[in-house]
Structure formats: C-alpha cells, structure tokens
Amino acid sequence: MNILLVGSGGREDAIARKINEKDTLYSVILNENPSIIKMSHKYIKYGDNANEFVLNFARENNIDIAFISPDDILNTDLNDYLLENHIPTASPSRKAARIETSKEYMRYIMEKYKIEGNIENYVFDDEDSLKKFFNENNGEYAVKPIGLTGGKGVKVMGLQLSGKDEALDYARYILNRDGKVLIEKKESGEEFSLQAFTDGKHLVFMPIAQDYKRLYEGDTGPNTGGMGSITDSNFSLPFLRAGDREIAEGILKKIIYALREEGNPFKGVIYGQFMSTNHGIKVIEINSRFADPEGINVLTLLRSNIVDIFLDIYSETLKNNIKFEKKATVLKYIVPPGYGINPVESELKIGTNLESENFKLYYASVSGTMQTVKTGHSRALALTGISDSIYEASDIVEEHLKYITGSYYIRHDIGTREMIENKIKNSGLQKPWG
Template identity: 30%
Template sequence: MRILLIGGGGREHALAWKLVQSHHCERLFAAPGNAGIAPLAECVPIQPKQIPALVQFAREQRIELVVVGPESPLIAGLADALQQAGIPCFGPSRAAAQLEGSKAFAKQLMAEIDVPTAPFRVFDEPAEAKRYLQQRFPHQMCVVKADGEALGKGVFVCDTLQDALDAVTFLMEQHGLGEAGQCVVIEDRLYGRELSLLCFTDGHTVHAMPPVRDYKRAFDGDRGPNTGGMGCFTPVPDAPPALIEQALHQIVQPTIRALATRGIPYR
C-alpha cells in the first residue's frame, strides 16, 4: 500500500514510525514531513493546508491511503476533497471536524445531548462578553476560549476578572488570533487533574486508546500560558478502567451517535 502522511510534527513522526512497521506499507510519503521523518518516508514540500496540491500529488503517486495528523487540513476540508477524488482518508470530514474547529459547536452539541460539560455562554459581541464576565466572575471564576482553531493557544484560564476582560479584548477587539477569536466561549472554570482520551471510530463503533495526561502550561508548576502541549505520559495512575468506561459511556459514544444522527458521521 502506498501511503501519504500529512503533517510535520512529533505526532506525525510517531505515526510514520508505526506505519512503516506494517507489512501493508509498500511506500510512505510525508507532506511536508520533518528531519525525524526523513529516514522513514519520502518528504515532499507540500504544506498540510495546500489541499489541491495534496490531492494532485496523491493522484500522481497512486496513493491508496492518506493519514492526516494535524486538525487544520481536516477543518479546511482535506478529507472531503480526497473523498471526491476517490482516495481513502483517515480523518473526518469538514463538517465533522467542527468538533475540533469550533468550540461553540462542540459545547452546544454537548449541551443538547446532555454530555457533562462546564456551564458556558457563547458571545460574538465583546461588550456582551465583558458584561457577562463582570456579572459572573465575582462568584465564579471563568475561562475564555476562542471559538476557532488556535493550535492549542486559544484558551485563557483566568485568575482575575481583569485577566478575563483582557482576554476578550485580545481576542475580539485586537483580533490577536485572527478569525479564531471573532466568537468566544466563556465557561465556568473547573478544577482537577487533566485526562485525555483519544479514540478510533468508524462513525459508529468506538475503541479507546490508552489515556494520557497532557501538560499544556508553558512553565513549571502548571504556570504560564496554555500551549499546544508541553508533554504527556501514559499510563495514568488515577485513571482506572471503570473511569474510562464511564467516559466512553457518558461522553464519547453519545457524541459519535449524535453526529451520525445529524448526517455528519465522525470517521
């Protein structure tokens, strides 16, 4: 099988390392890849969001499977373009990728299907967002989130009301993250230990990967701004099998069913 891997980060390096171990993998390409991937795959200078170029390359090289690492090209519709070209793609459609591409979409979906989530409000006007914060923050600390894709840097965990107001100003008035911050989600701040549970799904059946604990703050001691991730580890000692089953039952499976019911299966 001739496989094209999309992306050029550490995640894609891990995917490349595993893909070439499969006896099904005849040849592996990576777009754009990186220095670590280069010994494993033929790296081609095409960026993940250059969708027409990726489709053309896949056609010319008779690619039989495209594996997409980053979310950006999926949000931009890469899987849809490949499907139209008759090329199998591991990654959701543009409509399904809203789950990652729009925090407002994800939160509203969870609220509609009773998936546990922090209380929230969605705002597209900065004055209304600030008014809500001034009313809410004195008795409930809040988190301000850019609605759109921000590479893990669109979440502001605020310790003071002024921090929260500044986050709204940065996102909605100064356009610090561009279009991603035109709309914001403000939700109640939760406290506890982080757990990430990634799953494989065909749009109906779900299989969980091992849970991991991600550290997103830039500095030691869980301080500093959020990042795309400063590292993670597995296994997680305080995540017993019963907790994973609960997460699958209460969060993952209802979400997958709801998307399928809406005609946008996540696969």
C-alpha cells in the same frame, strides 16, 4: 500498500513509523523532518494549491489510503477533496472535524443531545453583553477562542488571568479579533486524555494519557502545545477515580452518535480532554485527531497494524481487536530556548543508536539530519521512555539526555515519583464517587 501521510511533527513521526513497519510511506510534509523524510519512499512539501497538488501526488503513486493528521489541515477541505476524487482516507471530513475546530459547535452538540459532562458556557459576539456578564457574575471562568489556537489560546482566571478585569480585557481582545468569544465556568480537578479509533459507528479506545501544557516545572507558566505526557501500564492513571474511564468512554460514544445523527459522521481518531472533578467528569474539549504529545505515547505502545486500522475505519468495519503493550510511558519534549514566550532557533547534536525497546526518540518541528537538527520556534524532539512504571520511564528519558547536546529547554519533573505521589495525595480521588 502505498500509504499517504499528511503532516510532519512529532506525532506524525510516530504515525509514520507505524506505517513503515509493513507498508510503503508517502508523505506530505510541512517542515523537512529528517526522520519522516528518511522513511518516505517519496515526499512533497505542503503549500499553495494544496488540494490539487496532493491529489496528483496520490494518483501518481497509486495511494491505497491517506491519513491527514494536523488539526489545521483537517480544518480545510483536503480530506473531502481526496474522497470526492476516489482516494480513500481514514480522517474526518471538515464538517465532522468541527467538533474540534469550533468550540461553540462542540458545546452545541453536547447541549442538543444532553451529553453529560458539559460545562456551563456562554458565547458572546458583542462587547456590551460581554461586559455586562462580567459585571453581574463573580465566579471564576475560562476565556476561550472559538477556533484553533494550538493549545495556547485558553486562559483561566486564577491561573493565567489574575482577576475579573484581566479576564474581561482578554475576552474583549479575542472578541475583537475573532468576532466571538467563549466563556466557560472554571472547573478544578485532574485532566486526562482519552483517544479512540472510530469508523463513525464503532470505537476502540486507547490507553488514557495526561498532557502537561504549562511551560515550567510544577505546572506553572504559560500554556504551550504540550511539554510532555504520561501513560500507565494499566491504561488508566494512579490519581483517577474508579469509573472515570468508563464515563469518558460513554461520552465519546455519545459524541460519535450525535455527529452521525447530525449528518456529519466522524471517521478517524477522536479524543476527549476530560477533567475528573469532585462532581463528576467534565469535558474540557473534543479533538479530531491524535493528541500531541499524548498520541505519541499510545502509538509507541500500539502493537496492531495501523494500516489495517485505517482500512477498517474507511470501510466502517472497525474491530475491537486492537492491541497495546501493557507498559508505562513518559514523554518529555525538548524545545528551543524561549519556547512559549520568545523562542530562539538552535542547533542540536544527537548521538547515534539511541533507540532501544525502552527508549524512542521522535523528531518534531526540526530540519536537518538524523544527527544534527535545527529547531524552529516549536517543539523539537520527543524523548519517550517505556517501562513497567511511570517513574522508571521518566528516569529512562533523563538518562538519555546526555546524548543530546546544544541549547534547549525541557521539563524534568514530568512523570517523576514526586510529581505522581503529590497528585495522588492532593487529588483525593482514590475513592469512587459516592
């Protein structure tokens, strides 16, 4: 079959490889990702007049189904335009994708349908009310833009914000820039990501993952798009409570039901960013796509045909027979020097024949060839180890770093035995609630 993929980051490289296993890949790329270009029968660059341009490309190449991956393109009407012109897709409509693109809408849905896991939250559209809120409340809060920020816009008191005055200043900045700002009560606990395929009625869940957004080792420094991620062989994580997964699954099922009731049925990949706290599971955010980097972990483990899944999503016949390999994975992103603060482009040399059953290398925001890439200002290469344990998978990534030369930064601590054992020790989450 002829499959159209829109997007060209590390996540899309992982999707492209799954498509390319049995079917013919056509791509719409944002950067000239050498891996995706190599796999593509044909490709075009995403740009001006994208809707008509992509539609014509799909028609010329007899595309059987399309998958739109990046969040910022899901926030356009490209998906709707393709469907209106009889090109099947396995991605959400723009209205359904609002569950990610508007944090205000997500909280509204959770409140209206009384979905558990919601967090105390407030939306402000004027400075006087915002200032009054901070003057009258002494708790700690997260300050969030309403819309997309690439994982970099949220700041939390006690972490990125030193206190009330700094929080108010940042909230005022977002308000003046965007017209609105979201303030949420700060929650504490272990975060985890649960992704699912859905046809708008049925959901098939993937292994739980954990993302590491902070730039520096020890989970310090500013937030980024994600420096790496882990999964475990039992599809949970060793520092989560018994029952966490089931509660998170139930929340996502209720989100899908609510969107259908709202007249915005969601088809595609949905994922929740959850937090396991001492008073239950809390929803940090809901997203309308594969996570990045966590989506790469689960796609590495996927053993079912992804095109069959896409077709079932489109036809609303999704079946609970999707298989994932029971292995642990650790992904660590190589990023350009200064990433997250003041990134500097660099050139990386990559050895040949690096990949094996226990190691995969995905190309992200780079251009060039398979052996010599030029980085941009974002994440460059996703190194992914696969093994029976998280610690072993982390070691596999470290062993392969010697084959990549050039100027870059990577977090070495992700998935190490010390990191995981500290999480287990410090979380106190080994006992079920109650």
